[in-house]
Amino acid sequence: MSLIVAKFGGTSVASTERIRNVAKRLVKMKQEGHDVVAVVSAMGKSTDELVAMAAAVNENPPAREMDRLLSTGEQVSMTLLAMAIDALGVLAMSFTGRQAGIRTDEAHEKAKIVSIDAERIMSAVNDGKIAVIAGFQGIDANGEMTTLGRGGSDTTAVAVAYGLNADECQIFSDVEGVFTADPRVCPHAKKLDEISYDDMLELSSAGSGVLQMRAVEFARKYNVVIHSRSAFSDKPGTLVKEASMEKAVVTGIAHDTSEVKVTVRSIPDVYGVAAALFTGLAQAQVSVDMIIQNLSNDGLADISFTCPGKDLGRAQEALKKLMPEIGAREFGVDEDIAKVSLVGTGMKSSPGVAAKAFSTLAENEINILAISTSPIRLSVVVRNSQAVDAVRCLHTAFGLDADEVFEETMLSAEEIAAKMAKGR
Amino acid sequence: MSLIVAKFGGTSVASTERIRNVAKRLVKMKQEGHDVVAVVSAMGKSTDELVAMAAAVNENPPAREMDRLLSTGEQVSMTLLAMAIDALGVLAMSFTGRQAGIRTDEAHEKAKIVSIDAERIMSAVNDGKIAVIAGFQGIDANGEMTTLGRGGSDTTAVAVAYGLNADECQIFSDVEGVFTADPRVCPHAKKLDEISYDDMLELSSAGSGVLQMRAVEFARKYNVVIHSRSAFSDKPGTLVKEASMEKAVVTGIAHDTSEVKVTVRSIPDVYGVAAALFTGLAQAQVSVDMIIQNLSNDGLADISFTCPGKDLGRAQEALKKLMPEIGAREFGVDEDIAKVSLVGTGMKSSPGVAAKAFSTLAENEINILAISTSPIRLSVVVRNSQAVDAVRCLHTAFGLDADEVFEETMLSAEEIAAKMAKGR
Numbered sequence: 001m002s003l004i005v006a007k008f009g010g011t012s013v014a015s016t017e018r019i020r021n022v023a024k025r026l027v028k029m030k031q032e033g034h035d036v037v038a039v040v041s042a043m044g045k046s047t048d049e050l051v052a053m054a055a056a057v058n059e060n061p062p063a064r065e066m067d068r069l070l071s072t073g074e075q076v077s078m079t080l081l082a083m084a085i086d087a088l089g090v091l092a093m094s095f096t097g098r099q100a101g102i103r104t105d106e107a108h109e110k111a112k113i114v115s116i117d118a119e120r121i122m123s124a125v126n127d128g129k130i131a132v133i134a135g136f137q138g139i140d141a142n143g144e145m146t147t148l149g150r151g152g153s154d155t156t157a158v159a160v161a162y163g164l165n166a167d168e169c170q171i172f173s174d175v176e177g178v179f180t181a182d183p184r185v186c187p188h189a190k191k192l193d194e195i196s197y198d199d200m201l202e203l204s205s206a207g208s209g210v211l212q213m214r215a216v217e218f219a220r221k222y223n224v225v226i227h228s229r230s231a232f233s234d235k236p237g238t239l240v241k242e243a244s245m246e247k248a249v250v251t252g253i254a255h256d257t258s259e260v261k262v263t264v265r266s267i268p269d270v271y272g273v274a275a276a277l278f279t280g281l282a283q284a285q286v287s288v289d290m291i292i293q294n295l296s297n298d299g300l301a302d303i304s305f306t307c308p309g310k311d312l313g314r315a316q317e318a319l320k321k322l323m324p325e326i327g328a329r330e331f332g333v334d335e336d337i338a339k340v341s342l343v344g345t346g347m348k349s350s351p352g353v354a355a356k357a358f359s360t361l362a363e364n365e366i367n368i369l370a371i372s373t374s375p376i377r378l379s380v381v382v383r384n385s386q387a388v389d390a391v392r393c394l395h396t397a398f399g400l401d402a403d404e405v406f407e408e409t410m411l412s413a414e415e416i417a418a419k420m421a422k423g424r
Numbered sequence: 425m426s427l428i429v430a431k432f433g434g435t436s437v438a439s440t441e442r443i444r445n446v447a448k449r450l451v452k453m454k455q456e457g458h459d460v461v462a463v464v465s466a467m468g469k470s471t472d473e474l475v476a477m478a479a480a481v482n483e484n485p486p487a488r489e490m491d492r493l494l495s496t497g498e499q500v501s502m503t504l505l506a507m508a509i510d511a512l513g514v515l516a517m518s519f520t521g522r523q524a525g526i527r528t529d530e531a532h533e534k535a536k537i538v539s540i541d542a543e544r545i546m547s548a549v550n551d552g553k554i555a556v557i558a559g560f561q562g563i564d565a566n567g568e569m570t571t572l573g574r575g576g577s578d579t580t581a582v583a584v585a586y587g588l589n590a591d592e593c594q595i596f597s598d599v600e601g602v603f604t605a606d607p608r609v610c611p612h613a614k615k616l617d618e619i620s621y622d623d624m625l626e627l628s629s630a631g632s633g634v635l636q637m638r639a640v641e642f643a644r645k646y647n648v649v650i651h652s653r654s655a656f657s658d659k660p661g662t663l664v665k666e667a668s669m670e671k672a673v674v675t676g677i678a679h680d681t682s683e684v685k686v687t688v689r690s691i692p693d694v695y696g697v698a699a700a701l702f703t704g705l706a707q708a709q710v711s712v713d714m715i716i717q718n719l720s721n722d723g724l725a726d727i728s729f730t731c732p733g734k735d736l737g738r739a740q741e742a743l744k745k746l747m748p749e750i751g752a753r754e755f756g757v758d759e760d761i762a763k764v765s766l767v768g769t770g771m772k773s774s775p776g777v778a779a780k781a782f783s784t785l786a787e788n789e790i791n792i793l794a795i796s797t798s799p800i801r802l803s804v805v806v807r808n809s810q811a812v813d814a815v816r817c818l819h820t821a822f823g824l825d826a827d828e829v830f831e832e833t834m835l836s837a838e839e840i841a842a843k844m845a846k847g848r
């Protein structure tokens with residue numbers, strides 16, 4: 001008999017009907033002999049609705065009230081799930097962040113978990129109950145409700161799994177696990193049976209949305225095994241865990257169409273200019289991702305960077321103020337870009353990856369607009385319209401293609417490119 | 425400077441726009457120099473929506489989970505109201521039942537308040553904040569969230585006013601106060617400047633829906649002055665308080681069209697029959713209101729009773745089982761009735777009230793189907809279609825008519841009778 005923590009996201013509990021399905025799934029686990037602790041997000045879009053109501057009464061709502069407001073979303077889903085389990089004849093008990101003993105720091109709206117006192121949960125589990133815990137919330141040292149920030153429910157699940165010393169932390173979503181590439185884009189994508197924490201983190205940061213980075217970081221720190229699997233099928237998913245001995249050179253390919261590229265031209269090449277530029281952008285809360293600098297012939301430099309499209313407005317405002325300061329002449333924005341990243345722990349010891357990637361792209365007439373690397377990741381920026389081709393040809397070149405093909409997702413490159421258009 | 429507890433019901437906070445209006449009103453009180461503590465219900469129909477979701481996952485949801493679910497409704501309205509006050513530049517702080525120190529017994533879904541520990545609220549008030557408290561909820565000795573049952577927010581307000589030793593407990597609703605009769609029915613109805621607890625309780629039990637009986641009982645017990653007033657006007661409303669020395673004979677006239685009359689015919693007139701009948705009905709959770717017994721010529725008795733229309737199904741089922749037991753031949757149901765009640769503490773010492781009421785009704789050709797009395801109330805059951813005429817002629821006969829007339833509510837008796845039809 002093992003202890004399983006099972007986390008269900010907002011989509012999985014978006015309606016009372018879906019909540020009943022989640023209840024059936026949990027009861028089945030219980031009947032198979034496992035001890036079961038569930039962690040739930042708020043129903044569907046309910047958090048967005050609460051945020052909209054808050055915005056309607058106060059443009060800048062106090063964080064304490066905001067946390068208390070948002071925490072009601074998970075309290076609704078957790079009680080409904082406990083009721084649905086009860087209706088199936090199995091005992092259940094819901095727990096708020098407070099009742100679950102999830103203590104955080106005092107940083108409202110983005111609190112960090114400090115400790116877990118799992119005694120009450122364990123007591124319920126030992127009484128034969130399925131414990132249902134509200135994700136995304138905890139209490140600070142003053143007894144005030146806090147929230148962990150968007151996507152915090154994954155982190156709650158991992159933290160609870162750690163606190164309970166659970167055998168597995170299953171995170172259910174609408175995908176079957178972690179793939180070598182997005183199956184909607186690459187029909188030959190293959191589900192990975194397991195992936196290391198490091199590879200998962202790089203894939204997440206490079207645009208793969210399966211798991212929250214923060215939850216993976218927490219799991220790596222405390223060595224919690226995450227099982228990423230589908231809420232709508234019984235198939236096993238992907239285990240996220242310590243790297244096994246043998247490593248593939250490239251584990252997977254991620255793509256991200258949500259970024260834009262900004263180029264600041266003709267900056268005097270003197271000390272401190274880059275520092276001034278990126279300090280200014282950071283102060284304007286622009287999340288800069290890749291940075292590329294070229295020195296042009298006339299002793300002036302061009303600096304390009306990529307950032308999320310949603311930060312572009314802030315970036316432009318900041319740049320208008322910064323331009324005279326740093327003596328730059330102009331800046332340009334390129335929204336028609338996509339980032340394609342190869343990720344693999346094995347890349348560290350395989351020097352030929354970059355060369356192979358670049359020649360593969362060249363053979364397929366895909367122009368590289370920018371390059372950035374980490375020890376276990378190689379990212380290239382390409383035209384948005386060529387992103388699908390880039391993912392596919394790299395996937396084949398690095399031997400990731402599955403024997404089976406995702407027939408249902410075998411769209412044409414054009415169709416997928418249209419889907420991947422900005423603002424999707 | 426006085427301390428005011430101000431309670432706003434679900435209609436007053438049904439939208440973010442209305443919440444902003446409530447915030448303005450509270451800020452105005454504060455700016456006039458008062459200390460202000462607000463108590464709020466859940467927004468509009470949100471409690472009904474939560475109940476419906478619970479019913480969709482479990483026909484008989486566990487009470488603990490139900491209370492936790494329902495308590496989220498007030499947590500949403502209290503945080504939004506605190507945010508709206510903050511947006512007007514005045515400090516505000518919201519309190520759940522737990523944080524407000526409202527301790528109850530363990531009777532989930534119908535908890536009774538045991539004590540109030542108002543220290544945290546007072547501390548916020550002393551810091552210059554408007555405290556906003558979630559109505560309808562508390563915690564039991566185990567730290568579990570409880571709810572006070574429907575209408576519990578009025579009780580929260582009175583209890584908090586008592587706990588804080590407030591100068592006044594203002595209960596805001598969509599009516600301007602307590603009237604001598606329902607102004608929608610009786611255009612000459614007059615707003616009362618004040619009314620005694622006893623009269624208010626009798627009016628409430630006789631069908632006047634302005635204040636929750638339970639809150640009035642609590643206020644009487646602890647001598648808390650309630651100010652019932654309109655959320656949509658600045659006019660003073662009605663003070664509910666200890667009776668003043670001089671008492672009107674009749675304070676007001678209430679009517680209730682929600683009851684039905686059941687007559688059990690030809691029951692043997694032997695000991696214990698009535699006891700068996702009403703014990704059976706009580707066990708079936710039928711709230712019996714008036715009871716009338718007549719002995720007919722043949723030594724057999726007819727027993728009639730009234731009960732809420734919603735209890736009729738249960739009553740009929742119970743009677744089918746009880747009939748053979750008590751030897752009764754048959755029973756009939758009369759749904760076309762209304763109860764009209766005269767209420768006044770002064771009736772105790774004015775023996776002519778009943779006679780005057782009966783002759784007034786006779787002069788107006790209104791047939792009396794049943795009569796019941798208490799020391800300070802006289803209720804008659806009449807045909808539903810004659811209820812409006814009965815209220816109006818009694819209102820005039822007992823000198824309650826105002827000089828001013830509610831023009832906007834001067835509907836014809838037929839129009840009002842149609843409005844008052846069952847199931848409205």
